Amino acid sequence: MENRKVVVVPCSGIGKSLGTVGRVATYRVIERMKPEKTRTVCLALLTMGDDDALRLVRKNPCIAVDGCPAQCSKKNIEASKGRLVHSIIVTDVLRKNRNLKPEGVIELNDQGDKLAEIVAKDLSERADEILRKEK
């Protein structure tokens, strides 16, 4: 049977450091923590309705990782009729970690990096849980 992967889709978040937090957290999961169980897709491809991107999010469980309440990732997955199984908004995670002050879009400061690590751990646990349920 073909192995399913959890598709982690961060928002593009070009205007805010919390967008970078979501993006960095996603790379930590797909490249280091759970490379065999997770992958990502370009959100812009989904926005444009690319066939391969649509197939990927419709076939595999998806987690949206959004930097702000506009929730571009979640809304684009839903508009693509993707299998959205979980959604994280980085501002919610920040609210639980008020001691952290993330800054920087090109490169995160140390506190942004710590926040990305917290989001990455959550994503990694979610991915395990989702794939367990899929079996």
Place this chain on the structure above:
Amino acid sequence: MTLATGKVGVICCSGEDLPEGTISRVATRLVLEKLRPDQTVTLCLPLFLAGGEDERAFARVFPTIAVDGCSKKCAEAGTKKFSGKPVATILVSEVMKKYPHLKVKSREKLEPQEMELATKVAEEIARKVDEILCRTAKK
């Protein structure tokens, strides 16, 4: 709706799945933060779909440059589809051909060589911003 004077919109693909997408994103931020901070504005590309009419008016308000990581040109196509035709497009994969010694492989954090490429792309965007503003000023 009329064009805003003195500002150019820069829309990058951000391409989460490709290193070239990170280059497009970092180059765009370099223009916004360092090279032309007073002459440029940006918007998240997926916000065209997730946002409202204000976001979709972006390319009708600002002359816009699309910055794309790959030949699928999502930033150019997305801006055209949801907002208005970009005035220019810069393709990272094309810029890379001019600098074959600069290789890209990182998506999360750019190495010095990749940052050098992002700076080259940013310089091309900045040149295009100047051209556009010069043209609009003459009109």
